[in-house]
Amino acid sequence: MSRRFGPLFGASLAATAAAFAYALALIFLAAPEERVMGAVQKIFYVHVPIALSTFVAVFVLLVGALGYLATRQPVWDRLAVATCEVGWLFCTLVLVTGPIWAKPAWGVWWTWEAKITTTLVLWLLLAGILLARGYASTPEQGARIGAVLGVVAALDVPIVYKAVDWWRGQHPIVFGPGRGNPLAPGMGAALAASTVAVLLLFALLVMLRMRLAALEDALVAAEEAASRSS
Amino acid sequence: MSFLRAALAIAAKDLRIEGKTLRTAASTGLFALVVIVVFAFAFDLDTVRRLGAPRVVPGILWVTLAFSAIVAFSRSFEIERQRDALTALALAPVDRGAVFAGKCLSNLALLFGLEVVLVPLTLVFFDAADDVSVPALAGVLALHTLGLAELGTLLGAVASRLARGEALLAVLFLPAATPLLLAAVQCTRGAIEGSMGAAEARWMLVTAGCDVLYFLIALLVFETVLEEG
Numbered sequence: 001m002s003r004r005f006g007p008l009f010g011a012s013l014a015a016t017a018a019a020f021a022y023a024l025a026l027i028f029l030a031a032p033e034e035r036v037m038g039a040v041q042k043i044f045y046v047h048v049p050i051a052l053s054t055f056v057a058v059f060v061l062l063v064g065a066l067g068y069l070a071t072r073q074p075v076w077d078r079l080a081v082a083t084c085e086v087g088w089l090f091c092t093l094v095l096v097t098g099p100i101w102a103k104p105a106w107g108v109w110w111t112w113e114a115k116i117t118t119t120l121v122l123w124l125l126l127a128g129i130l131l132a133r134g135y136a137s138t139p140e141q142g143a144r145i146g147a148v149l150g151v152v153a154a155l156d157v158p159i160v161y162k163a164v165d166w167w168r169g170q171h172p173i174v175f176g177p178g179r180g181n182p183l184a185p186g187m188g189a190a191l192a193a194s195t196v197a198v199l200l201l202f203a204l205l206v207m208l209r210m211r212l213a214a215l216e217d218a219l220v221a222a223e224e225a226a227s228r229s230s
Numbered sequence: 231m232s233f234l235r236a237a238l239a240i241a242a243k244d245l246r247i248e249g250k251t252l253r254t255a256a257s258t259g260l261f262a263l264v265v266i267v268v269f270a271f272a273f274d275l276d277t278v279r280r281l282g283a284p285r286v287v288p289g290i291l292w293v294t295l296a297f298s299a300i301v302a303f304s305r306s307f308e309i310e311r312q313r314d315a316l317t318a319l320a321l322a323p324v325d326r327g328a329v330f331a332g333k334c335l336s337n338l339a340l341l342f343g344l345e346v347v348l349v350p351l352t353l354v355f356f357d358a359a360d361d362v363s364v365p366a367l368a369g370v371l372a373l374h375t376l377g378l379a380e381l382g383t384l385l386g387a388v389a390s391r392l393a394r395g396e397a398l399l400a401v402l403f404l405p406a407a408t409p410l411l412l413a414a415v416q417c418t419r420g421a422i423e424g425s426m427g428a429a430e431a432r433w434m435l436v437t438a439g440c441d442v443l444y445f446l447i448a449l450l451v452f453e454t455v456l457e458e459g
Contacts (some may be wrong), residue, residue, distance in 0.1 A: 122270055124405035131401060135392040145388055148451045149402065152384070155447060156406050159440060163409035166432070167416070 012204050013195035019197035026190035040104045045190050047097040050090050051112025051119070056202065058122065058154050068143060074217060075210075076164030077143035080150050081133070082209035086202060088126040092120050114165035121160050123154040139220065233331070236324035240332025245339060249311060254305040254340055255308030262298035262348050266444065270355060283358035288418035291352050292411055295345065296378065302402050303382035306333060316390070317458065326453040330383060334448075336343050337386075338379040345371055358422050367421035370430075373437050374414040380444040381407055387455045413437045 027045045034041035064080030067073070098116060110116070116224040129149045136142030183191065248254055269290045278286045282386035310316040319329055349371065353359040385402045389395035404411075413433040 069451065113404065121405050121408050124401070128398070128402045132388065132392060132395075132398055135398060136394060137393055141391065144454050144457060145391065148384075148388055148455055152381075152406055152447060152453055155443065156409070159409040159436070159443070163412045163436060166436075167412050 008202075009087065009207065012200065012207065016197065016200040016204050019193065019200050023193035023197040026193050031190040032184050032185040037105055040101060043097055043101045046198075047101060048191065049195040050097065051094045051115075052195060053095055053198050053202040054087055054090040054119070054122070055157075056199070057083045057090060060206075061087060061150050062154035065147040065154065065201045068147040069151070074143070074214075077146065078210040078213040079206070080143075080146055080219075081213055082206040084126055084129055084146070084150065085209055088123065088130060088206045089205075090202065091119060091123045091126060095123060112164075114161060114167075117164045118157065118161040119162075120124070122153075122157055125149075125156065129153060136190055137159065139217070235327050236322075236328035237331035237335060240319070241327060241335035241339070244306065244309070244333065246338065248336070254302055255343065257305065258298045258302045258340065258344055259347065261301050262294050262344060263351075265294045265297055266290070266348070266352055266355060270339040275357065278356050278358075283356055284419045284422045287352065287356045287358040287413040287422060290356065291349065291418060292374075292414045294348065294352070295341070295375075296404065296407060296411060297400075298344060298348075299337075299341055299378055299382055300403055302337060302344075303386035303403070304389065304396045304399050306337050306340075306383065307386050308396075311390060316456070320415045320456040320458070326456055327449040328447045329456065330452040333387070334379050337383050338376060342372075342374050342393030343380055345375065352409065353422070361422065361424040363421050363424045366424075366426045367418065368373075370414065370417040370421050370434070373434060373441065374410055374417070377410045377437055377441045377444060378407060380441065380448060382409070384444070384448045384452065384455070387452070391455065410437060410440055413440075 023045070027042055031042075031045070033039065060083040061080055064076050064078075064083060067076035068080060095116075098119075102111070103109050129146055132149055133142040133146045136145055273286060273290070294354075307316070310319060320326075322329070349367070350359070353362060382399075382403055385406065386399055388400065389399040391399060413436050416433045417430045417437075420426045
């Protein structure tokens with residue numbers, strides 16, 4: 001484990017910054033203003049990619065948790081804890097950007113619609129995992145508990161979505177089978193660029209958090225070695 | 231020892247302890263009663279009648295059941311913590327899945343016992359007993375309580391491994407139980423109205439799927455939960 005940031009990190013940082021600059025230029029300069037909603041609709045280009053990244057995070061969390069349960073290698077736990085924390089952060093951003101758009105567009109800050117409710121339940125599940133990890137008495141116990149709860153949460157989320165969807169509905173469905181492409185030409189490009197930028201940012205933050213976890217482990221190991229030799 | 235016999239032995243042990251002390255039944259039952267009374271203050275009978283009992287009572291019933299179940303789940307592993315009985319259970323030469331199944335069975339039996347008292351009482355308190363289809367309601371309760379018991383047993387075991395983890399159980403359990411609680415409320419409405427239709431059948435199917443999924447997850451991870459350290 002190197003102490004300095006490697007060239008991979010520098011390259012990802014540069015790529016993320018460039019992608020964001022390009023995406024912002026497309027969003028505010030190239031993409032046409034939406035006819036009914038006006039400038040408010042621009043938040044769609046941030047909201048949708050962040051929501052997408054949140055659900056990518058849940059999937060990677062499942063992979064990390066199952067990987068840790070199967071192999072007990074710390075690297076899988078670092079992946080799980082990183083995606084859990086960054087996923088929780090992104091989930092928070094989804095829940096913040098959504099209402100900012102919903103108030104002018106729907107007239108209410110909040111509705112108990114399927115995607116919103118699922119995102120809130122996911123936020124609670126991820127917060128529960130982070131809280132439980134904080135209660136653990138050893139890092140290994142935290143990793144095991146985190147992996148178990150990660151599997152439960154990740155597999156529960158699709159069921160929560162289906163259940164709330166039957167219970168309620170009304171989220172704007174922009175993409176879906178048989179709908180064609182509803183976006184004006186400039187809008188699609190801006191959304192695509194923004195999605196790439198946000199996913200890169202997500203990957204970058206996960207990498208940083210994993211590196212931090214590795215440093216924490218190294219520190220604990222060094223302290224143990226020091227206390228044994230003294 | 232076969233899986234089923236081991237599970238039954240563990241469940242019988244729990245129920246024997248419970249039969250001698252009645253501590254879980256007493257604390258869970260009293261807590262449930264308190265919650266029902268609080269609901270009666272929050273929504274007085276006029277409000278319930280105006281909205282229609284089938285729209286309000288299922289929610290009251292399942293929130294009460296879920297809250298009291300949390301009390302039962304944390305008690306279930308508290309008795310294993312005394313004199314470190316959980317370590318002995320973990321050392322027993324049986325499948326870890328059987329340990330889970332046994333704890334789950336005893337929790338399920340306790341919750342069924344609670345429901346036998348609580349459900350008629352709730353229907354009477356909120357004047358919702360007139361059109362109830364008893365077999366339908368029994369089926370709804372059985373299927374959804376099974377799911378809650380599985381999830382609660384798994385998460386109760388997780389919480390019991392953590393210092394001061396009892397406080398955490400509600401935070402872990404209630405969000406994870408969202409699909410079960412939604413389905414339970416929908417199906418219970420049908421049972422109270424005395425008409426189970428296609429919508430309720432679909433919800434029952436969701437719950438049956440959850441029951442199977444939670445059991446499989448528990449079999450997969452319970453060994454990890456029981457590990458020492």
